[in-house]
Amino acid sequence: MTHHPPVSLAVVDMAGTTVLDDGLVEEAATRAFAAAGVADDAHDRALRYVRDTMGQSKITVFRALFGSEEVAQRANAAFEEAYADLVAAGRCAPVPGAQEAVRSLREAGVAVAFTTGFAPVTRDAILSSLGWRDLADLALSPVDAGRGRPYPDMVLTAVLRLGVADVRAVAVTGDTASDMRCARSAGAGLAVGVLTGAHDRAALTEAGATHVIDSVRDLPALIASTGTDPASQE
Incomplete structure (x- = not known):
């Protein structure tokens, strides 16, 4: 041994x-998807990827999802803002x-x-x-x-x-x-x-x-x- x-x-x-x-990551991710312009029919697939990659850096997750640095940065900013709002709301x-x-x-x-x-x-x-x-x-x-x-x-x-x-x-x-x-x-x-x-x-x-x-x-x-x-x- x-x-x-x-x-x-x-x-x-x-x-x-x-x-x-308590679902906060998924709530914040949903707002990020809206900022990135994710179509309704692609939302579930994107959310599933977020679940599968829990624990990873969120900007890395968004880069993999969207393939565009500009879109990934926009999504990441929206995610961080949404999560901060949820924390501030006592969640x-x-x-x-x-x-x-x-x-x-x-x-x-x-x-x-x-x-x-x-x-x-x-x-x-x-x-x-x-x-x-x-x-x-x-x-x-x-x-x-x-x-x-x-x-x-x-x-x-x-x-x-x-x-x-x-x-x-x-x-x-x-x-x-x-x-x-x-x-x-x-x-x-x-x-x-x-x-x-x-x-x-x-x-x-x-x-x-x-x-x-x-x-x-x-x-x-x-x-x-x-x-x-x-x-x-x-």
Whole structure:
């Protein structure tokens, strides 16, 4: 059995993992489609693609959908505006136990980095709405790292900024297949799927999850149970 160091950094997704989505992404995407001029008969297909690519950078999703940088940027701006309006209207709530889980991890000496496919302005609006601006050690969007999920950039940026010595000491947690692929491509010791968001156990496992838990509230216990070998249940 390969020895892995104990977890010293938890990289944790936001929407669907620590923040209840409650259909907000799809609502904002619908407004983005209107801005991009998506025809009624193409709406369902576009929305299905948004669901399938949950966790990825939204500008990347819109580029793939529309093939035009101008249209993608227009759609992305409309998406960010719509999501901000939904947050401002009080449609933003934490996953039960998420705040306590993050605090528990930090009290145990595990650094925590939030990651998201949203732009920084949306990310920060969510954190401010929840009173979470100081909850984690770091919060990253794709623009802060280079590329969004499923690329490993945000995980590796967190490793560098927080001074983690070994990427195998990282636990990446999220609700999408993109989160799991990101974890595996970064070389993280733990790729932890949660069942509070977009994708089910089968999709998370197929994408490379080493563990699947009901909720992020269970993450501190999982990390504690892995001791000095986070890969022991791979």
